[in-house]
Amino acid sequence: MAEDGSTRNPARRPGGRTARVRRRILEAATELIARDGIGGLRYDQVAELAEVNKTSVYRNWPDRSALVADALTTFGADVAPLQDSGDIEADLVDFLEALAAATASTQGRALLTVVASAREDPELRAIVDEVFERRLSILEHRLKTAIERAELPPVESSFLAEMLAGPVQLFVTRGPRAFTRADAARVTNVVLAGIRATHGT
Amino acid sequence: MAEDGSTRNPARRPGGRTARVRRRILEAATELIARDGIGGLRYDQVAELAEVNKTSVYRNWPDRSALVADALTTFGADVAPLQDSGDIEADLVDFLEALAAATASTQGRALLTVVASAREDPELRAIVDEVFERRLSILEHRLKTAIERAELPPVESSFLAEMLAGPVQLFVTRGPRAFTRADAARVTNVVLAGIRATHGT
């Protein structure tokens, strides 16, 4: 990997304008993916929505999949790590609320649009998997300590994750109104009660 | 609505070949929608996959939304009406199994791909809503009788539907393996136990 002649690095400059342009392009791309899916993503439209010349889009992302990947991951704060207040139920309610917000966000919607296409595109699949994995591991970690403290019976955490996240996701994508904290509490209540009733204690 | 002059109906013929061609086109369209979403649907590709000349596609469905609508609804047996065996739990397990199958089917996947885009297209939204409504009403009907028999505490059926269908949907779309009857039973157990524990009885 010999450095090429021009290693003088005269002025790489990801400052000000460039950053702004990149950011707007990624925002626009995310929004369009959320709306039209990957197949419907048009560079032209991205440029227009971003209020940027299309050349900038083409030159920065010569291939689509890179653009999609960046759009899906860049704003990826996603769901914040689950706090440990000592009360698993309260913490889960917080988590579900955050999860609902993340799912309803432009980026979250874009992600869901892409899930289907990801089935056959390994590159894409990796990206999608990563986000979901991260959400799951946040949840798993907190559940583990709850189980250790016997707040919960021992239970497969991926199963619990599905039971909690499934209704949230369905509600957010299909529901007529916004997902509220009360909704989060209701889901959490039922699932925890159900788990305790069926898995002893 | 006056009939137009040519009501002689000399020989409309939706028999043999025509039916075959229509069917293959709709199958192909469904599959492509499942993969690429609506935005990515190309008449060209539909024709190729259906092994049919693209003219046939264009002439039968001059506009996209009609094609999409037909693709999404034609094979729409979807989920069968819920049996009433007298045991609500057993019946729900059956239902979830059927729901999982419907969701995993090509048509089910196509439907999910479209949900996001349906947010801004009223025509599309109507189609999607209809399928989900139908599923929900099948469930609601059976739940009502269960509640009357005091097999279940009175509970908002749309909430229960989310609690049951959410995990199924999440599992089917994201899970690594197929959704089994045991999975259906597990979900049903937990939700019913949770409902009973939190809503009295």
Place this chain on the structure above:
DNA sequence: CCTAAAAGCAACGTATTGTTGCTTTAGATG
């Protein structure tokens, strides 16, 4: 075994997509 509805075929115009050379703008460095 006719008749004509509907499918296939091939060629076409047009819009859209992606590319390139040049000009302009504005961070970075001293």
Place this chain on the structure above:
DNA sequence: CATCTAAAGCAACAATACGTTGCTTTTAGG
């Protein structure tokens, strides 16, 4: 604050994909 140049904008272009049309061939229906 002057200068330098990376990177954005612009405009004109080629390649391709999209959708259309006229004609020929197939085949269901009577």
